[in-house]
Amino acid sequence: MTETVLVHCPSCRRDHLYAPSVYPCACGAPLAPPLLRAAPPEPITHRTWTDDWVTVRCQACGRQDQWPQPELGCPCGTVLRIPVRPVSSPVPATPGSASTRPSQAPQPQSSPSPQSSQSPHSPHSPPGSQSASAGRPAHIPPPRTATAPRPSFRPVTIRTARDAVTAAALYLQWLGFRDIIRPEVRPSSGIDLRGPGLVAQVDPSTRPATLRDVECLWLNGLSTSAASVFFSLAGYANDARARADALGIPLFIMDLTGSPQPVNAPADELITTGA
Secondary structure (H helix, E strand, O other), X not given: OOOOEEEEOOOOOOEEEEOOOOEEOOOOOEEOXXXXXXXXXXXXXXXXXOOOEEEEEOOOXXXXXXXXXXXXXXXXXXXXXXXXXXXXXOOOOOOOOHHHOHHHOOOHHHOOOHHHHXXXXXXXXXXXXXXXXXXXXXXXXXXXXXXXXXXOOOOOOOOXXXXXXXXXXHHHHHHOOOOOEOOOOOOOOOOOEEEOOEEEXXXXXXXXXXXXXXXXXXXXXXXOOOEEEXXXXXXEOHHHHHHXXXXXXXXXXXXXXXXXXEOOHHHHHHHHHOO
């Protein structure tokens, strides 16, 4: 079972129960970065691609590899980096240990997928179902708006800004939007994705999205009678979050696993109702 830690946000003082995502190792064993409980989380104010990866060793086969740094998006807009225990020296194999029995390692088909081990605030859980433990407001759309369950979303790992746009496009398709177009060169309007009745912006920068970013997206959607959706890697400024709530624009935070997380009520409702 994946370990969980209590994460305290230094910005808004909220507490969150966090569990890291689990991925299959090359040997097939489920693997998650081991969390360092004694260290406090750090707000992410500046991103570098190298700092967003950690080394993790598989206890089943001893393999070391790079994994996404665990992160938690707080509803206040702060993105927190969760400390991970550093890899120590390998433990010598003993008869009967896991390292001497590779044939008994879990097979790939039985290992949990990223979606099955998401943290309590995962977008793949019904909105508000774990809001008490996750610290998110219980933005629960009326039951009459609920639709049939979708299959689990399959994220793509984000390593570049282009990957972030790809992950957002896949997520919008999972929500039910069709014929999404992604321009080869980002237009001056900042609109990264378009589709019938849809405009979406993806901000892969290291700064929180601003009020101007949100308003420009809304104006683009208004001019084409399209719904507007915003994705950000670094969260949102307080005034940008407030304006998006007032305009009904869904806001999502993306981590390096490629799994968007809703941060306001319009985003929660969009997940529930779909396109």
